[in-house]
Amino acid sequence: MPDYHPNPAGRILHLVDSTLESGGAELLREIWLDYFQVSNETDYLAALVTVLNVSAEARKQLLALKRTFIPRDQAVEPFHTFEKFVHEYAKVPVAVDQFRKTMQPRRDMLLSTSEILDEFYPTAVTSEVTLDRIRNLAYEIATEVTQDGSLDTELRAVLLxxxxxxxxxxxxxxxxxxxxxxxxxxxFFAEAWRTETLKRAPESLWKKAMGVTGVVLTAVDVFVAPQHVTEAIDFYLNAGTTSISIEAPAPDYVIEQTD
Incomplete structure (x- = not known):
């Protein structure tokens, strides 16, 4: 199961990991390692944080694969530079093609789904506004599950x-x-991924389940700014569900929308 990172730094690491682990992007992997002038996947993390030019403490946290806040523009900059490098690399058309198929969609996802997070700052306390919205979203899920007699037993149990x-x-x-x-x-995310239960969920329930998960992971775990909570919730319940569907086992009608 891929690890879902709701902040720019985490998404950068997840994006790079996904690219390096992709069997269909071996050439791109070699170019990536050559770009950072390293010989293995372990060293690229050190090279990455050097390019990001982060503080010593943030560097330490990034190398430990912990979630660390880095402004979106600063986090994405290495990919703009890398894109130019790919297009010029030995003038190999297949390299450009691999970039377009593998890294460019993920880079674009990083840009679109991280935009609102630039407004956030870390804090230790979750606001009452956020907690109330999570409670209400969970209640909506429970109510819809209870009223929908078409759901199978396993799906009903998981969502309730x-x-x-x-x-x-x-x-x-x-x-x-x-x-x-x-x-x-x-x-929940691990269970949904393992069992693929959510593939059988109606669209409204799937969006609510993924939406409230995005809110919890974003507003509770990483960034909490009461003045921006409403924006974050709206984002993850609407446009945010598109990015989440890439990483979550979604029904066919959702997968089709993201292709």
Whole structure:
């Protein structure tokens, strides 16, 4: 299961990992390593943070694969430079073609889905506004699942458990903190990926489940800014579901929309 990173630094690392692990992009992988003048996948992280020119502390966190805030423009800049390098690299058309097929869509996704995160700043406390919206979204999921008699037993159980757990953890936030909410979102995401249960979900339920997951991972785990919470929620419940569908097991009608 790919690790979902809702901030620019995390997305950069995930994007690079995905590219290097892609069997169909071996040439691009070689070009990438040559671009950073390193010989293996371990060294490219060190090269990457050098290019990003981050602080010593942020460098340490990035190398440890922890989520660290880096402004979107600064995070994406290496890919603009790399794109020029690919187009000039030995004038090999297949290299340009591989870039367009593999890295360019991911780079574009990084740009579009990270834009709102430039407004955010890290804080240790989740606002009541955010918690109320998570509770309400979870309640909407539980209500729709209860009223929809067409759902199979497994799908119904998975979604109800997720919704009820989120509502319970929101109520217990002052005791358990944001980590418990984040862990529940991760558990649900892992289960959905492993069982592909959500492929059988109606479109409205799938969007709500992925939307509330995006809100939890973004507003609770990484960035919490009360004045921007509404924007973040709207983003992840609308345009954000497109990016999430790339990483989550989605119904066919959602996959078709993202191609």
């Amino acid at each position: 458990r997720y919704a009820h757990n989120l509502m319970r953890l929101v109520d217990m936030y002052k005791v358990t903190g944001g980590a418990a909410l984040k862990d529940e979102a991760d558990r």
